[in-house]
Amino acid sequence: MCRHIAVLTGPAEPLGRRLVEPAHGLYRQAWAPRRQRHGTVNADGFGVGWYAPGDPVPARYRRSGPMWGDPSFQDLARVVRSEALLAAVRDATVPGADDEAASAPYADGRSLFSHNGAVSGWPHSMAGLTATLPPALLLSLEARCDAAFVWALVVHRLRTGDTAQQALGDTVEEVAGAAPGSRLNLLMTDGVSITASAWGDSLWYLSDPGRLVVVASEPYDDDPLWREVPDRTLLSASRAEILLTPLKEPPQ
Numbered sequence: 001m002c003r004h005i006a007v008l009t010g011p012a013e014p015l016g017r018r019l020v021e022p023a024h025g026l027y028r029q030a031w032a033p034r035r036q037r038h039g040t041v042n043a044d045g046f047g048v049g050w051y052a053p054g055d056p057v058p059a060r061y062r063r064s065g066p067m068w069g070d071p072s073f074q075d076l077a078r079v080v081r082s083e084a085l086l087a088a089v090r091d092a093t094v095p096g097a098d099d100e101a102a103s104a105p106y107a108d109g110r111s112l113f114s115h116n117g118a119v120s121g122w123p124h125s126m127a128g129l130t131a132t133l134p135p136a137l138l139l140s141l142e143a144r145c146d147a148a149f150v151w152a153l154v155v156h157r158l159r160t161g162d163t164a165q166q167a168l169g170d171t172v173e174e175v176a177g178a179a180p181g182s183r184l185n186l187l188m189t190d191g192v193s194i195t196a197s198a199w200g201d202s203l204w205y206l207s208d209p210g211r212l213v214v215v216a217s218e219p220y221d222d223d224p225l226w227r228e229v230p231d232r233t234l235l236s237a238s239r240a241e242i243l244l245t246p247l248k249e250p251p252q
Contacts, residue, residue: 117183
């Protein structure tokens with residue numbers, strides 16, 4: 001339903017180094033993904049978020065059309081440099097009128113977020129979970145899609161003190177319990193670490209400790225160091241290490 005990627009590097013490099021230049025980078029995955037299990041073309045929007053030195057709040061560039069159809073993005077990706085980014089191309093679960101607001105990454109404070117997948121039975125399956133969210137958070141949703149609602153569940157947990165790992169893991173298990181059959185590959189970064197879930201779709205990582213960490217829906221090249229994350233797994237990554245933790249199936 002989407003493809004996404006998060007990168008931590010050192011030193012800073014152009015956004016296009018990981019998104020456009022690789023033979024099978026996110027730019028190409030917009031129309032020719034190699035490992036996408038659901039959908040074939042990701043042309044319903046795209047976005048990239050990145051961190052500038054000395055600024056704790058990430059910048060975002062999002063559009064409602066396909067990545068390959070935006071000449072301005074090519075220039076931006078060539079010249080903007082960062083040590084951390086999160087980017088996504090979108091295949092909408094349900095057609096809507098939210099335009100670029102529905103395109104990841106979503107943001108709150110330092111955090112950037114993307115959802116690859118779909119919530120089964122959306123929106124009716126999530127009716128019971130609306131009561132767990134503060135009304136102000138519900139009213140401030142950027143879009144009316146399932147990804148934006150899942151992000152609100154994560155944000156609420158983060159704001160009440162959960163770690164990124166707790167927030168993502170508990171949200172996946174809660175949504176899966178309310179909507180069995182959902183695909184919930186979530187991806188989040190704060191510019192220092194990456195947290196992700198593999199739940200119903202592909203997830204891979206590439207690590208060169210101290211220099212590079214990439215977590216992505218699929219490899220952007222044929223480097224043999226890419227490793228696939230097992231399904232029902234939570235990934236936590238820093239520039240120094242990768243940790244994989246099994247996620248629990250919700251009770252039926």
